[in-house]
Amino acid sequence: MAINLAGIEMKNPVMVASGTYGYGKEFADYTDLNKLGALVTKTVTLKAREGNPPPRICETPSGMLNTIGLQNPGIEKFLKEAIPFLKKLKIPVIINIAGETIEEFAELAKILEKEKVVKGIEVNVSCPNVKSGGMAFGCDPDLVSKITKSVKKAVSAPVIVKLTPNVTDITLIAKAAEAAGADAITAINTVLGMSFDLKTGKPKLSRGVGGLSGPAIRPIAVRCVWQIAQAVKIPVIGVGGIMTSDDAKEFFLAGAKAVQVGTANFVDTEAAVKVAAGLK
C-alpha cells in the first residue's frame, strides 16, 4: 500500500483532509496518527483570521454545510503552536495554505520552506480572491497558474493544488495547475450550498452560503477526479464523502493515486485510520 506521491513517501495512500483534523493533536487521544499515510493541516493564512460568525455549520441530507471562514491563528502562531507537535509524528506532514492575494501565497510558502517537517504544501485556491471581488481564485485558470508558479518558486517541497468543484470545467483548472508546475492535484474542496431555517426564515449559516461536504458530494468528487485524471499526468488526490475503504476504492477506480478523508472524521474519530486499514 506504500506509495510515493509526487516525491512524498507514504505508508498508505490515505490522508486526512484539511480543516477536518485540526492540526492533528485534536485526534491524538482517539487514534494513532502514525497509521495515516499523511496528515494535512487546516488551512493556515499569513495573518490570523477570526473566521465567520456562528452558526457555522448545519446538517443536510447525507452531508453538512460549513462556513468556518478559515479561522486560524496566522502562520507565525501556527509555527509556534502546531509545528512542535507535528514534528513528533512519523508520517509526512502536508501544510495547507491560503492567501488573500497571490503574493500572500508566495510569502507563506517562503516561510514554510524553512521548516524541515513540511513534506508538502497543499495550496487551497478555493478561498475568495479579495482583489477580484470575492470569486474564488480556483475558478480562474490564470490565477491558479500564477499562484502555483509563485508557490513552486518559493519551496522545494512538492506542491499540491487543491481545486474547487464549483466551476464549469474542472479540467481547465487542473491543466493550468499542471502547466504551472504543480506536483499533484487534490480534488475536491466543498461544493457551494445553502440551507434555510424554517423557524427563523433565515439561512442556517451566518454567511448564507457555505461548503457542502460528506457522502452527498461523493458522486461529484468521483466525477471530478475521473475528469482530472484523464486530463493531466500528475497524480490526483481524491477527496469528498469518503466514509469507508469501499468509498475510497471508488476514487482509485476513478484514477486517484491517494485519497483524503474529511467529514467522516467527525462521525468516527477513527474513520481515516479505518479507511487505510481497509485498503490492505
Add this chain to the structure above:
Amino acid sequence: MAINLAGIEMKNPVMVASGTYGYGKEFADYTDLNKLGALVTKTVTLKAREGNPPPRICETPSGMLNTIGLQNPGIEKFLKEAIPFLKKLKIPVIINIAGETIEEFAELAKILEKEKVVKGIEVNVSCPNVKSGGMAFGCDPDLVSKITKSVKKAVSAPVIVKLTPNVTDITLIAKAAEAAGADAITAINTVLGMSFDLKTGKPKLSRGVGGLSGPAIRPIAVRCVWQIAQAVKIPVIGVGGIMTSDDAKEFFLAGAKAVQVGTANFVDTEAAVKVAAGLK
C-alpha cells in the same frame, strides 16, 4: 396558494419536474394529477431518441445518478401519444423541450405553438450541445441567449429556461436568459456525478458520468435559486431534492416563486401532491 407564474395560472406553486413523471399518465393510477399546480412533461426532442444503454441509474447517499439520455419518441409521436391524455387534465401543462442545435429548439417550439393544451414551454439547455462538442448549451451564456430568443420568437406561451448547476457562475446564465426574453427560470437540473461499481471496476452507469438528483443536491439547488433570485427579476422555479413541503419552503425562502418535485416521485407516488397539500 394560487399563483400566476409568468402568465401561467396555477392553483398552487407545486409542479412535477421533467423526466420524473413521464407524461403524467404513469402516475394517474396513484394520485390525482389535478391537485398539482402544473405538470411538466419529460423532455421531448425533434427526432426520436432511443436513450443511453443500461445501466442508467444507480443510488448514491441520499441521491441517485441517472443517464437516461433523453429517451423519447420524438415530437411527432409525442403529440399523438401524450397530448390526448394531457388535454383531459384541468391543470396547466408545460412541455419541456431540448434540441441538439439552436434551430431544433425553435422548430420544436413552432410545432408546439399550434397545441392549445401547451400553457408553457420549459427549455432544457442542459443536454449536450452536439455542434460545440458535447458541452451543455447551458454552460454558455451566449448559446442560452440565442436559444431563448429563438424559442421566444416561435411561441406565444411563456418560456421557462431550465438551467444546469454545473457552471462557475449560474447568475451569468440566468441573466443571459432574462435578457433574451425568458419569462421564468427553472433551477436546477441535475449535478454531474459518477460512481464506480467495486465488483466490476467500471462506472455504475453505462456512460460513466450521470446526473445527480435527490435530497443530496438540495443545498446546491437552494444556493442556485438564491443566487439567481437576487440576479434577475423574472420568477425562479426551484427544483432539487424536494421531498416534503418543508423542503419546498426552503426554496421559497431562497426566493423561488414555485417549485418542482422530481426524484421524490419515485420514492412516494404522492410526493408532489403531498408537497402541495403541505403548503396550504
Add this chain to the structure above:
Amino acid sequence: MPIQEKAKILDIRELAENHFKITLLSKYISTNATAGQFVNVRISEETSPLLRRPFSIYNSEPQKELIEILFDVVGEGTKMLSLKEVNEELDILGPLGTGFEIPTDKKMAILVGGGIGIAPLLFLARALKGKIPAVYVIIGARDKKHLIDKKEFDAAKCQVLTCTDDGSAGKKGLAPDFMLPILEESKSIDKETIIYACGPKPMLKACAEIAEQYKIPAQLSMEEKMACGIGACMGCVIKTKSGYQKVCEDGPVFKAEEIIWE
C-alpha cells in the same frame, strides 16, 4: 392497476443465512397479482437508502389476504429490510409489471431458478397447476448454504431437481445443464414445452440459448436497477429487438427471443 399502500408485516423469518421471507397483509395485491409480478418496497423514511427496492412476489394467497417476498441480504437496503419487525408497516407499490404468460396449449413446463431467482417461480408453479400437466423445477445455487428449500415446490406437485455449482447439495452443475436430460427424456422437445427462468444473467442467457436450440418458447424474468418501478423514469431498460424496453413495465418477464444479450 397497481396501488401504493402500507402493508402490515405478519411474519418475518430468516430461512437460511442472509436469506429472509417476509409475509405481508395486502388484500388488494394478493387478489390482483399474477405470477412474475413484483412489489417495490420503501425501505426507510430517511433519505438514505432513498429509492424503493423491487422484489418478486413469491407467494400470494388471496384467501388469507397475504403476499410473501423472499430476499437475500446483499446491501444496505436488504439489510435494513431484514431488521424489520412483525406489526411494522411497509410502504409498498404493487402489483407491478408484466408477469409470466401461461399458455393453454402446453404439456410440460420447466422452471429454472438460480439463487434467489427462485422467488417468482413458486407463485408460477402454483398458477400452472391444472393448466400444464407436467411441471419440472430446477433449483440451482452456488452451494448448499445458498440452496433454497424445495418443500413448497414439492407441495405444489412439481418434480423438483436441485443442483449446486460445487455439488455440496443436489447434483453438481449449473441449473440450465439439467434442462437437457428432461427435454430429451420427455421427448416433447417441441411446441408442447415451455421454459420459465429467473436468476443471474448468465443463467438466463444459457436458458435462452437452449430454448433457441430446441425451438421452444422461454420466458425470462429480467433484472435492472430501478428508480420508479412504474414506467415513468426510463431507468430500468434492457435492450430488446424492439428497442429499449422497461423491465418494470414491459417486463420483468420477457420472451427469451426478444432479448439482445450484450
Add this chain to the structure above:
Amino acid sequence: MPIQEKAKILDIRELAENHFKITLLSKYISTNATAGQFVNVRISEETSPLLRRPFSIYNSEPQKELIEILFDVVGEGTKMLSLKEVNEELDILGPLGTGFEIPTDKKMAILVGGGIGIAPLLFLARALKGKIPAVYVIIGARDKKHLIDKKEFDAAKCQVLTCTDDGSAGKKGLAPDFMLPILEESKSIDKETIIYACGPKPMLKACAEIAEQYKIPAQLSMEEKMACGIGACMGCVIKTKSGYQKVCEDGPVFKAEEIIWE
C-alpha cells in the same frame, strides 16, 4: 481524556411526552466525567442523519458504571435515538468539553434550568453536595407537559422551585425571574453566591444580566451546532470577549461575563 466507545443501552424510557432518558453502561465515562460535560452520540450507521448529536451528561454513577442522558425529541436524530432499544449499543464520544467549575468559597448556589436545559444540572447538584451548603434549583418550562420531574433534585437535597410560562404547573413566570426573591431573601447577594444555568439563549441572557446586576459569578452552559465535538472543526464557536471560542472544548460552560450576546 475523552474516548470513543460503544456503550450498551441499559434502559430507555419516555419520562413524559417526547421526553426520554437513556441509561448507558460506560465505566470509563462514568468514572471520568464531571458535571457540565457532554457526550457526542452517533445516531445511525447510515449517512443520514450524518453527524453525531451532543447531549449533556445528566447523571453519572461510577459505582454502577453508568451514565444517563435526558433528551427531547426535536428532530430526526432525536427521534431515531428515542427508538433505540435496551441492549443495543450506542457509539459515543465522551466525556467532552469543559464542565462547571465548583468554587470552594461559596455558601449558596442557584441552578436555573429551562426546559431540557435541566439535563446537566442534576449531575451538578449532586457534585455540589458537601461543597456548597445551600443549593436552590429553579426548573422552568413552557407548560406543565414540558416540566421536568423534580424528584431527583429533591433527593439531592436541593430546594426546588418549579415554574411554567403559562402557570399550568408550579409558579407562573420565567425561570430567571425567580432568582431575585431567592437572592434578596438570602441577603447574601455578594461573593458568596454563584449561579449556574442551562437552557434557551434568552433565559441564559436573562441570568447573565441578573448576575451582572448583582455582581455575582454565573456559569452558563451554552449550545451551538456541532460537527466534531472535539475541537477540530471550529464549527461550534460562540462570540466571547476573547474572540470566538469553541463550545465543545472551551465550553459548553462559560463564565457569563465572557459571553458577547448578539
